[in-house]
Amino acid sequence: DRTTCWLLGDQLNPDLDVLDAADDVLLIEAHGFADRKPYHAHKLTLVFSAMRHFRDELRERGHDVTYLRADSFGDGLDAFFAERTAGAADGRDGGADGDGDTDSDGPHLQLMRPASHGAGERLREHVAERGGTLELVDNELFWTTPGDWRAWTGGEETEIGADGAAERTYRQENWYRHVRRETGVLMADGEPVGGEWNYDDDNQETPPEGWEPPARPTFEPDELTRETHAWVRERFDTWGNDSLDEFAWPVTRDEAREALDRFVREGLPAFGRYQDAMVGGEPFCSHSLCSPAINLGLLDPREPVRAVERAYAERGVEPGAYDPAEHGGGGAAATSLDDFGDDDSDEEGPSGNDAAGGGEETEAASSGDLAPVPLNAAEGFIRQVIGWREFVRHVYREAMPELADANRLEQSRDLPPAYWDGDTDMRCLSEAVGHVREYGYAHHIERLMVLANFALVYGADPAELNEWFHLGFVDAYHWVTTPNVVAMGSFGTDVLSSKPYASSGSYVNRMSDHCADCRYAVSRTTGEGACPFNALYWDFLKENEETLRGTGRMGLMYSHVDNKDDAEWESIRERADRVRELAGEGKL
Numbered sequence: 365d366r367t368t369c370w371l372l373g374d375q376l377n378p379d380l381d382v383l384d385a386a387d388d389v390l391l392i393e394a395h396g397f398a399d400r401k402p403y404h405a406h407k408l409t410l411v412f413s414a415m416r417h418f419r420d421e422l423r424e425r426g427h428d429v430t431y432l433r434a435d436s437f438g439d440g441l442d443a444f445f446a447e448r449t450a451g452a453a454d455g456r457d458g459g460a461d462g463d464g465d466t467d468s469d470g471p472h473l474q475l476m477r478p479a480s481h482g483a484g485e486r487l488r489e490h491v492a493e494r495g496g497t498l499e500l501v502d503n504e505l506f507w508t509t510p511g512d513w514r515a516w517t518g519g520e521e522t523e524i525g526a527d528g529a530a531e532r533t534y535r536q537e538n539w540y541r542h543v544r545r546e547t548g549v550l551m552a553d554g555e556p557v558g559g560e561w562n563y564d565d566d567n568q569e570t571p572p573e574g575w576e577p578p579a580r581p582t583f584e585p586d587e588l589t590r591e592t593h594a595w596v597r598e599r600f601d602t603w604g605n606d607s608l609d610e611f612a613w614p615v616t617r618d619e620a621r622e623a624l625d626r627f628v629r630e631g632l633p634a635f636g637r638y639q640d641a642m643v644g645g646e647p648f649c650s651h652s653l654c655s656p657a658i659n660l661g662l663l664d665p666r667e668p669v670r671a672v673e674r675a676y677a678e679r680g681v682e683p684g685a686y687d688p689a690e691h692g693g694g695g696a697a698a699t700s701l702d703d704f705g706d707d708d709s710d711e712e713g714p715s716g717n718d719a720a721g722g723g724e725e726t727e728a729a730s731s732g733d734l735a736p737v738p739l740n741a742a743e744g745f746i747r748q749v750i751g752w753r754e755f756v757r758h759v760y761r762e763a764m765p766e767l768a769d770a771n772r773l774e775q776s777r778d779l780p781p782a783y784w785d786g787d788t789d790m791r792c793l794s795e796a797v798g799h800v801r802e803y804g805y806a807h808h809i810e811r812l813m814v815l816a817n818f819a820l821v822y823g824a825d826p827a828e829l830n831e832w833f834h835l836g837f838v839d840a841y842h843w844v845t846t847p848n849v850v851a852m853g854s855f856g857t858d859v860l861s862s863k864p865y866a867s868s869g870s871y872v873n874r875m876s877d878h879c880a881d882c883r884y885a886v887s888r889t890t891g892e893g894a895c896p897f898n899a900l901y902w903d904f905l906k907e908n909e910e911t912l913r914g915t916g917r918m919g920l921m922y923s924h925v926d927n928k929d930d931a932e933w934e935s936i937r938e939r940a941d942r943v944r945e946l947a948g949e950g951k952l
């Protein structure tokens with residue numbers, strides 16, 4: 365009758381309902397996975413340190429915690445069952461009542477359904493093989509449930525064919541609106557606050573020179589983190605920065621809440637406007653840096669959303685009505701990401717929208733000295749969490765296992781060495797890879813429009829890129845990298861976007877200050893010294909014409925393709941070949 369709550373390493377939240385009903389808690393620190401790939405040292409340190417801190421916190425709160433270190437979950441369960449059986453034989457824990465029915469008398473475990481495809485069923489079998497029972501319950505660490513998703517899709521599922529084509533393309537923007545309606549987040553009388561669902565047009569500026577983002581919240585590694593890190597270094601072959609100097613991630617729930625609080629007070633006002641910007645030497649800009657904590661379970665995704673909604677209620681101003689650069693700087697013309705993907709149903713090419721808002725000085729709404737929170741910042745942030753994060757989780761559930769290997773464009777090149785050593789003269793790429801090597805983090809636009817975009821137009825294998833993201837980022841888990849990397853970044857399938865997020869160097873140029881100092885000329889497509897993105901981009905469109913022209917959303921791009929003559933194509937092909945050769949040799 366006793367129920368053990370088994371929590372996985374990405375379910376580290378002491379306030380879960382599932383803990384209320386449990387008699388005791390099981391945590392298994394499995395190490396074998398980290399022998400198979402060279403994970404970033406900070407990622408392993410973060411996960412194992414957070415688990416160990418969580419164990420201690422649960423114990424302080426009075427939970428009876430069994431904490432096992434093992435090579436695999438199977439080995440951990442063996443140890444757990446051996447302990448329970450011995451305990452039962454001693455009459456210590458009442459696990460067996462002597463009627464000889466070992467199947468039903470074995471330990472009963474409850475587990476929140478793991479986010480990783482098939483893991484719940486596999487673990488249930490492991491437990492059953494050892495004579496216990498495992499009950500899978502809804503995962504509280506996502507806001508929406510599989511039932512919510514089914515209600516939205518009308519129960520219509522999708523299959524990804526062998527050619528990577530999906531039966532249907534899900535649209536994030538529609539899901540997002542549905543979740544806003546259902547949860548009431550940022551809604552007033554059934555309508556979106558401010559009258560619009562999406563203020564992305566206000567969120568594509570680059571900051572003026574000299575703008576400084578708020579300092580990154582840092583959490584000094586304590587003794588347990590140091591010990592864990594020393595053990596990680598000794599025990600595993602890792603990749604990236606293996607000193608603790610730049611390790612500043614929250615490893616406890618209290619720290620995660622403090623980090624969130626800092627973001628809401630200091631980072632949020634500029635989050636919207638500069639959300640898509642890349643600034644040399646500023647890896648974090650105004651991003652929340654919440655993903656490692658949310659994905660570990662230290663933060664419930666409802667918390668950042670509610671905190672931002674509250675901040676808007678207290679400090680909110682009109683979209684664009686607060687300029688974080690104070691003197692009205694920034695405002696470079698921008699290209700909306702929506703022009704690549706499916707966020708917006710309008711079919712149009714790069715818009716060159718003039719950034720909206722700006723200009724007018726607005727008084728801080730209240731809340732002491734804190735800067736105001738423009739609606740575009742609050743809405744933009746909330747969309748990332750209840751829109752994108754929940755969306756990709758369900759798309760993953762729907763589209764696995766085919767999603768992991770989907771390769772619609774049949775791309776198969778190895779990742780260039782620059783992804784491993786960061787050694788390239790392309791400034792955008794060396795900055796972005798450098799951030800990953802140093803911190804296990806790069807922000808969304810670096811991930812999508814530099815790291816994934818370059819791999820896409822270069823022709824890299826989506827599965828290898830997925831593996832690279834998975835081992836290199838502190839916030840990476842299979843459920844979240846796979847839809848983001850294979851579907852969104854690599855267009856391995858059209859399940860979440862009907863056209864690829866591919867661009868030439870001009871996007872990077874508009875959204876960053878990298879190109880001005882780069883050895884390569886973004887203004888040129890062909891010949892030595894031309895920006896590698898340019899020739900690769902056009903060559904990519906040409907190579908994949910059969911698949912991409914037919915998507916119906918690439919009309920503008922293919923009108924440019926059609927305007928190029930044979931001579932131009934010849935030089936593009938020559939340059940693209942040369943770029944691929946140099947990149948493959950690590951000489952780009």
Ligand code: FAD
Pocket residue numbers: 650651652653654655656658659745748749752753754756806807808809811812816833837839840841844845848849852853
């Ligand atoms: P913010 O910019 O502050 O955004 C707020 C929050 O929104 C994030 O913390 C995150 O929880 C959520 N979010 C935003 N976009 C997404 C998205 N597309 N998918 C899921 N959550 C989202 N996110 C991960 O959590 N882990 C990954 O391994 C990961 N890999 C990615 C790979 C690629 C190629 C791309 C294009 C995106 C990836 N993302 C991933 C999504 C997104 O880039 C990160 O969530 C974000 O950069 C994390 O930094 P932040 O917390 O500062 O985010």
